[in-house]
Amino acid sequence: MIADSIRRHETLTIACICLTLAFATTAAEAREIESNQAEWAQSYEMAPSERVGRTVAPILSLDTRAATERAIDTYRAIVQRGGWRPVVGAEGLRTGTEGAAVVALRERLAVTGDLDPRAGMSSVYDSFVCQAVRHFQARHGLIMTGEMNTATVQAMNVPAESRLQQLETNVARLNSYAGDLGRRFVITNLPSAVVETVEDGRVVTRHNAGIGKIDRQSPIMNTHATVVNFNPTWTVPASIVRKDLIPKMQTEPGYLTENHIHILSGAHEIAPAAVNWQSNEATHYTFRQDSGADFNAMGFVRINIPNPYGVFMHDTNSKGVFGDDFRSISSGCVRVQNVREYITWLLKGTPGWGREKINEAIESGRRVDATITDPVPVYWTYITAWSTPEGTAQFRDDVYHLDHGKASDK
Numbered sequence: 001m002i003a004d005s006i007r008r009h010e011t012l013t014i015a016c017i018c019l020t021l022a023f024a025t026t027a028a029e030a031r032e033i034e035s036n037q038a039e040w041a042q043s044y045e046m047a048p049s050e051r052v053g054r055t056v057a058p059i060l061s062l063d064t065r066a067a068t069e070r071a072i073d074t075y076r077a078i079v080q081r082g083g084w085r086p087v088v089g090a091e092g093l094r095t096g097t098e099g100a101a102v103v104a105l106r107e108r109l110a111v112t113g114d115l116d117p118r119a120g121m122s123s124v125y126d127s128f129v130c131q132a133v134r135h136f137q138a139r140h141g142l143i144m145t146g147e148m149n150t151a152t153v154q155a156m157n158v159p160a161e162s163r164l165q166q167l168e169t170n171v172a173r174l175n176s177y178a179g180d181l182g183r184r185f186v187i188t189n190l191p192s193a194v195v196e197t198v199e200d201g202r203v204v205t206r207h208n209a210g211i212g213k214i215d216r217q218s219p220i221m222n223t224h225a226t227v228v229n230f231n232p233t234w235t236v237p238a239s240i241v242r243k244d245l246i247p248k249m250q251t252e253p254g255y256l257t258e259n260h261i262h263i264l265s266g267a268h269e270i271a272p273a274a275v276n277w278q279s280n281e282a283t284h285y286t287f288r289q290d291s292g293a294d295f296n297a298m299g300f301v302r303i304n305i306p307n308p309y310g311v312f313m314h315d316t317n318s319k320g321v322f323g324d325d326f327r328s329i330s331s332g333c334v335r336v337q338n339v340r341e342y343i344t345w346l347l348k349g350t351p352g353w354g355r356e357k358i359n360e361a362i363e364s365g366r367r368v369d370a371t372i373t374d375p376v377p378v379y380w381t382y383i384t385a386w387s388t389p390e391g392t393a394q395f396r397d398d399v400y401h402l403d404h405g406k407a408s409d410k
Contacts, residue, residue, distance in 0.1 A: 055388040056202045060187050060379060063389040065174040068167060071387035075164040083160030084111040090156075093148040097125045105129065105148070108156060109136060112393070141192050141396050155395070163395060166385040169403050173383055185377040186225065186346075188313075188334055190218055191384040191396035195313075195336055197345045207342055210316065210335035217400050218332050219309045220382050224375035227304040228343050230361040230368040234298050236261065236287035237310065240331055242280070245287060249277045260290040291367060300362045301339050303346065305378050313378075315339040334380070346376055 057063045078084070087108050089101040102125045109115035115132035130146040137144045140155045187196045188209060195207040212218035216239070236245065248255045249272065256263065256272050263270040264286040275282050299315025309332065316335040336342050340358060347353040350373040361368045384403055387393045 054206070055390055055392075057389050058187060058196055058198045058201070058203055059189055059192075059383055059386055060174065060177045060181060060198075060381065061201065062178070064386055065171065065178070067387040067389045067391065068171045068174060068385070070391070071393045072164065072167045072171060075160060075167055075393070078111060079160045079164050084108050086157040087148075087153060090148045091150060091153050093125050095125055095127070095130050095146065098123050102129065105133075109133070111160075112136070114139070139392060139394050141394075158395075163385070163393075166395060166398075166403060167387075167393070170383050170385045173381070174386065177379070177381070181379065182377045184374075185379065188218075188378070188380045189383050189396075190220070190380060191382060191399050192394075195334070195342065197342065199345075205338075205341055205345055207339075208337040210330050211399070212311075212330050212332040214400065216331045218311065218330070218334055218380060219307070221307055221309070221380050223305045223307045223378050223380075225303050225305050225313070225346055225378050226372055226375045228347060228370045228372065229302040229304065230358075230370070231291040231300065231365055232298050232302040232314075232367065233291050234289040234302075236289065237331065238283055241285075241287055242283055244331075246277060246280070246282050249275075249282075253277075256287075262288050262290070264288060291365070299339065301343055303336075303343065346372060349373055 057067075085104065085108065087101070087105050089099075090105050093101060093105065100123065102123050103121050105125075106115055106119070106121055106129060109129070109132045110117045114136040115128065119128040119132070133148065133152065134144040134146045136156065137146075137152055140152075142151055142155065145152075181198075184197075184199045187198060188194075188211075189196075190211050193209045193211050195209050197204045197206075245256070245261075253272065255261075263272060263275065263282075265284075270285060275285070301315045303313040305312055311332045311334070313334045313336055340355075340362070344355050344358055347358065347370055350370060353370050361370070382400070382402055384396045384398050385394065
């Protein structure tokens with residue numbers, strides 16, 4: 001009885017420690033989302049091998065390619081040892097829960113190095129398991145809850161053979177970017193929905209992003225950032241008029257007016273009530289949304305990146321999307337979190353466009369353009385698996401189902 005009481009006391013103590021740590025990091029994590037820096041809260045209990053830090057190595061770099069080749073060797077060895085068993089009955093597990101499913105979860109986390117085997121095989125979901133799950137979630141681009149939600153279970157149950165194949169497919173993609181990409185450049189990795197700014201071989205800033213939906217994919221391409229438009233108007237693409245605006249107006253006749261969108265036929269404006277919304281008549285007109293960060297789909301800023309697909313990068317008036325696990329939300333353009341920091345970096349070296357001038361242009365509400373003195377190379381890539389030089393294997397969903405196609409999609 002005394003031993004049982006001690007064990008229950010230890011279990012409750014461990015649970016309280018982890019819950020305390022979770023509440024202590026809440027404010028920091030909120031600031032992290034706001035500033036868009038891909039850093040993760042750490043526990044003093046975590047071994048160095050279990051920490052996922054913010055690497056300065058760009059995803060398109062020789063260091064990343066070499067690290068990914070080493071990860072292939074690691075995962076090949078895991079496959080040869082039999083891989084890992086799927087976790088069953090793990091959904092909903094959290095700090096303080098107990099049972100056989102926790103032991104199986106520990107075994108799964110230990111195989112991929114997310115949990116130090118020295119943490120033991122207790123049936124209690126303690127702070128070590130909590131942090132190991134957070135580590136796993138960070139490596140898979142998931143919000144670090146430390147709890148076993150559906151997305152975490154699904155990622156954990158992808159077979160080792162599939163992860164190995166994913167790494168092998170993507171090292172070929174990384175090889176295709178082995179040339180000189182420039183001293184300063186931007187990487188948008190579509191599967192991770194992240195934008196990196198790179199200077200002198202090091203990542204300067206990272207930004208969560210929103211990318212195209214499966215039926216409106218963001219293209220894989222190489223281009224340049226040339227002009228920053230402050231407080232832009234938005235001319236709605238014909239595809240969005242057809243797929244979105246017409247159906248919306250059929251159910252919400254006041255939608256255009258409420259969202260400051262005007263219908264133009266040449267230089268003449270047409271009243272929404274004059275259009276037959278039960279037909280495709282609307283596709284013959286131009287739809288233009290006024291500038292205004294509160295309602296304009298592009299928010300404060302649009303970044304022009306000339307390309308044949310008619311897409312660009314921009315701010316958004318719906319910033320909540322940047323905190324989601326999966327951010328395939330746009331019609332092909334890329335939305336950038338913390339856009340002020342991003343354009344400050346883009347305009348570095350452009351005379352007269354320091355941070356103070358950028359803030360002034362945004363706050364003025366007026367249409368202003370800034371031409372980038374030296375256009376910055378921009379690479380929209382498709383990398384679903386890689387490893388950082390620190391040895392952390394990263395995996396993302398194959399959002400556009402390209403991993404089983406050509407190895408290189410440059």
